[in-house]
Amino acid sequence: MPPANPAELEGMTPYCIVLTTVSGEVQAQALARQIVEARLGACVQIDRVQSVxxxxxxxxxxPECRLTIKTRKACFTALAQFIRAHHAYEVPEIVQIPVAAGSADYLRWIDEGTQSGDDPPR
Known part of the structure; x- marks a missing residue:
């Protein structure tokens, strides 16, 4: 469980943001739901973007839709494999951005959203 003081989390969190893009809203909604249902991300935000x-x-x-996936670094490999398996692009964007610091309550929520029934409690 993360420390209660968010300042204690700086530079050492086990959390990350993963970005990918898809060609449209229908694909974005489907992939976002699949990721959350698979517990590979606690939340997926969908934004419309214009890519050049x-x-x-x-x-x-x-025009594309960018998916911003809130997850744990420990989920990254499985999430990247999942995206590749469910993505229509030949070369999908799969980028991990480390989370240097964050609200302890929010980070605990990410833990809960990415923990399967088989995982030991954190």
Missing amino acids: YRWEGQLCSE
């Missing part, structure tokens, strides 16, 4: 990128030598500009 180069693909196969062409400059592209497309």
Whole structure:
């Protein structure tokens, strides 16, 4: 369980944010629900974005949905495999951003949302 003082969490939390993008709202909703149901993320936020990128030598500009997944670093490998298995893109974005500090109550909630029935209590 995280310490009660959020300042104690700086630089050492076992939490992260994972980003991925999909081509539309329907795919975003489906993937977000699957991630939370699989307990690989406690929460997934969906934002509409406009992405400008180069693909196969062409400059592209497309609307996408970005998924911001709140999770634990221990879930990252399984989450990345899950995203690859359920993603329509040939090369999906899968980026982990460490959480350097956070509210102890919120981080405990992430623990609860990513803990399966088989996991020992944290």
